[in-house]
Amino acid sequence: MTRHVxxxxxxxxxxxxxxxxxxxxxxxxxxxxxxxxxxxxMLGSGRIFPLSDDQVSTPSFPIPRHWPSLGGIDFGxxxxxxxxxxxxxxxxxxxxxxxxxxxxxxxxxxxxxxxRSWGKLPFAWPHDGNNDTAAGENLAQQYRKQNLNMxxxxxxxxxxxxxxxxxxxxxGIMDMLDRMQTGRLKVxxxxxxxxxxxxxxxxxxxxxxxxxxxxxxxxxxxxxxxxFAKPVEANKVRIGRRSSGGWMAA
Numbered sequence: 072m073t074r075h076v077x078x079x080x081x082x083x084x085x086x087x088x089x090x091x092x093x094x095x096x097x098x099x100x101x102x103x104x105x106x107x108x109x110x111x112x113m114l115g116s117g118r119i120f121p122l123s124d125d126q127v128s129t130p131s132f133p134i135p136r137h138w139p140s141l142g143g144i145d146f147g148x149x150x151x152x153x154x155x156x157x158x159x160x161x162x163x164x165x166x167x168x169x170x171x172x173x174x175x176x177x178x179x180x181x182x183x184x185x186x187r188s189w190g191k192l193p194f195a196w197p198h199d200g201n202n203d204t205a206a207g208e209n210l211a212q213q214y215r216k217q218n219l220n221m222x223x224x225x226x227x228x229x230x231x232x233x234x235x236x237x238x239x240x241x242x243g244i245m246d247m248l249d250r251m252q253t254g255r256l257k258v259x260x261x262x263x264x265x266x267x268x269x270x271x272x273x274x275x276x277x278x279x280x281x282x283x284x285x286x287x288x289x290x291x292x293x294x295x296x297x298x299f300a301k302p303v304e305a306n307k308v309r310i311g312r313r314s315s316g317g318w319m320a321a
Contacts (some may be wrong), residue, residue: 117274119287120248127251127269128260134158134169139300142186142194143226143293145285146210151175152182153285155265156189157293159300166250166294168258171265171286179210183217190303194219195226195296197288222299226292240279243291250294265290 081092120127134140139161144154156170170189174182186194200211200221211221228242250256258265268286 117277118270119244119272119274119279120251120269122251124260124266124269127256127258128266129167129257131169131259131261134167137302140190140192140303141293141296141300142189142192143289143291143296144182144186144194144196144214145288145292146197146200147175147285149175150282151285152177153289154182154186154194155286155289155293156192157290157297157300159297163255165255165257166297168256168262168265168290170259171262171289173264173286179213179217179219183214183219186219187217191220192303193296193299193301194221195292195299196221197292198225200225222296226295228295229298240291243295244279246294247291256294 081087081095084092087095138158140156140158142154142156144152146152151173152175154172155168158167158169159165160167172182172185174185186192194214196211196214200214201209208216211225215221228239247256258269265286268283271283272287273280
């Protein structure tokens with residue numbers, strides 16, 4: 072049986088006037104407006120970041136050389152290895168996601184070669200990078216051997232007296248959401264893969280759905296490790312281009 076899906080926006084409904092369209096759009100919650108008006112998909116009633124793209128996105132611009140930067144990476148194989156580049160305007164306390172990369176079923180040799188083009192960034196990574204692999208060395212060490220500047224320890228917050236925020240997933244998510252809601256986490260608008268995950272990142276029965284969340288995780292590791300960001304000599308940001316499933320420097 073042949074099937075076809077046609078996506079229609081509210082602007083295709085020509086019987087509405089422009090004023091009526093706006094009234095309909097304004098009647099939806101802010102984070103549902105793009106899905107309702109443009110047909111952009113989103114999953115679940117428990118969306119983790121209930122904001123619209125417009126509240127988070129920003130046009131790309133050259134990053135000043137003195138801004139500290141770092142990378143965040145989430146390891147994968149059958150699900151993608153993903154990475155982001157973050158730059159931090161310390162004066163305004165705004166973090167910008169300027170690059171993203173996503174590719175599956177490739178080795179650290181391939182991933183590291185792509186990520187080195189972002190400059191000699193310190194990279195935050197998850198705790199499972201310490202696990203031994205069939206190759207003998209853990210993943211973090213394999214990336215170090217490819218001259219990617221992996222941090223000494225896995226991503227974690229600074230030690231606190233109650234020790235509750237050191238590596239907590241929920242703390243990282245709340246940190247990201249707080250920054251988004253207050254305009255202190257912005258993402259270059261051309262990073263389509265990042266926004267695809269952002270819209271679909273959700274909970275089911277109160278639990279985070281651990282699927283299609285690779286760039287969200289990489290961003291969280293970077294936010295948790297922001298104190299290790301540093302100015303990078305090759306810090307002039309260029310708009311990314313997509314190549315072989317990943318976003319790379321142009």
